[in-house]
Amino acid sequence: MAKIYALSDIHGHYTELMQTLKRVDLKSKENKLVFLGDYVDNGRKSFQVLNEVMLLEKKYPTQIITLLGNHDEWFYNWLFNKEPQFNFNDFFETINSFIGTKSYSKLVATVMKESDAFELDNLIRQKILQSPTNRPLLNWFTQKYQVKRYYITANQIFVHAGIDENAGDYWESITASETFTNKYPPTTGKFLKTIISGHVYSDEVAQNANYLGKIFWDRESHFFIDGHTDQSHVIPLLKYDTQENIYSSYKLISDHTWQEYIIDPKS
Structure with missing residues (x-):
């Protein structure tokens, strides 16, 4: 039951990074x-x-x-x-x-x-x-x-900022190199694979201030890992269970206590 974790936009915040890494399990190869x-x-x-x-x-x-x-x-x-x-x-x-x-x-x-x-x-x-x-x-x-600025699995594209989604199946060859790391504004909606990125502020994409320091899912094909670390002082962590096909994240509920929650399509 393999898991894929993703995080982004650490921006020199070492203490926050080390807190988030405690949620990552790499014991299984x-x-x-x-x-x-x-x-x-x-x-x-x-x-x-x-x-x-x-x-x-x-x-x-x-x-x-x-x-x-x-x-x-x-x-x-x-x-x-x-x-x-x-x-x-x-x-x-x-x-x-x-x-x-x-x-x-x-x-x-x-x-x-x-x-x-x-x-x-x-x-x-x-x-x-x-x-x-x-x-x-x-x-x-x-x-x-x-090395390449993206990582592909059977179901996902991991990238810092985004890809050229208008290129469809040909995104890998057509996307301009600067798009992978500098794409703005972000794209939402349906795509061939799930795109997991950082770079932008989740609360801006969600148009909801409650997403500061959190992960926003557009209920289609995009997960945005909040890049506003300087304000949130949190490095959000996304986890994907490859067997259950379930995404989850963590929220800080006290100084050093984290709670995992499922990113539920019905929620």
């Missing part, structure tokens, strides 16, 4: 956990989040699926590709998690003039890239950047 991306930015522990995902993948190599989101791509492109549309100011929290606040402040102090922002950008980038402590994680991050 049939069970899988799909990370839907956006590990970095906003929260203060992006490095720790990425490192935890990497370690889990190494511990459960056949059970962990790691997809990237738009924030992960943006940080990667700044760090490795020196994309001109990004600079160190776009990744303040993420950079601090890699090199520490003291190192960051020291680098800033060495470049006093605003006209030297380009130099500072390069100094910070090199500080991250040349650190032996960061090397294993950066090598892993590079590998993750090369």
